[in-house]
Amino acid sequence: MDDLVSVRRMQPQGTIFVALPNLGPILVWLLTPRMSGWHDNPKKPPWCPPHKVLMTGWITIYFVMGYASYLVWKDLGGGFGRPLALPLGLYAVQxxxxxxxxxxxxxxxxxxxxxxxxxxxxxxxxSTALIWHPINKLAAILLLPYLAWLTVTASIAYRLWRDSLCTSQQPQPVGDKSD
Structure with a gap:
């Protein structure tokens, strides 16, 4: 509960932690002014959410991850000393x-x-969630929606990748042969 109340009392560095992860989606958006091409693929999964939902999902996840990283940073005393090397280093890599x-x-x-x-x-x-758990349980729990989102994204990527392989040799439905 203290962590939820701390949102209102977030230090100025908290804004940086929350905003930093969103640099990735901003760069993607700037690099691809017209990203609808891949989403118009007729072989995309029928359950694939619309492009705007995908990007909104990523952005929301990044805000949540940023806040979680702020909680870990704050609970380890702030700054950028040795105790933060593994928890925030692993976070930076992921x-x-x-x-x-x-x-x-x-x-x-x-x-x-x-x-x-x-x-x-x-x-x-x-790994990040396991390392964060002893430091700040809420921060570790806040990574769970990210894992769910990665599962959805991986299933979409798998389906698009699978369907792009040898499209002419994809298995066809077996029916009655009338030769």
Missing amino acids: LAISWIVLNLFFVAHSHGLALLHLLLLYGLVV
Whole structure:
């Protein structure tokens, strides 16, 4: 409960922690002024959310992750000393990988590489949550929606990657042969 109240008393550095993760989606948005091409793919999963929902999801997740990283930073005394090296270093690595995923997925349309990076990212986020848990339980819990979002994103990337492989050799439904 104290963590929820601390949102109102966030230090000025908290704004930086909350905003920093969103640099990735902002760069993707700037690099791809017209990103609808991949989303118009007829082979995308029928359950794939609209492009705006995907980007809104990523941005929301980044705000939540940023706040969680702020909680860890604050609970370890602030600054950038040795106690913060592992918890925030691991977070920085997974944040960089997540930005790479966004670029592979939305800019490069490389769904196979995005999928590989998403699997790596999943492990990094789980590791981050496990390291953060003893420091700040709420921060660790705030990473759970991120894991759910990565699962959705990975399933979309997998489906797009699978359907892009040898499209002419995709299995066809078996029916009655009338030869």
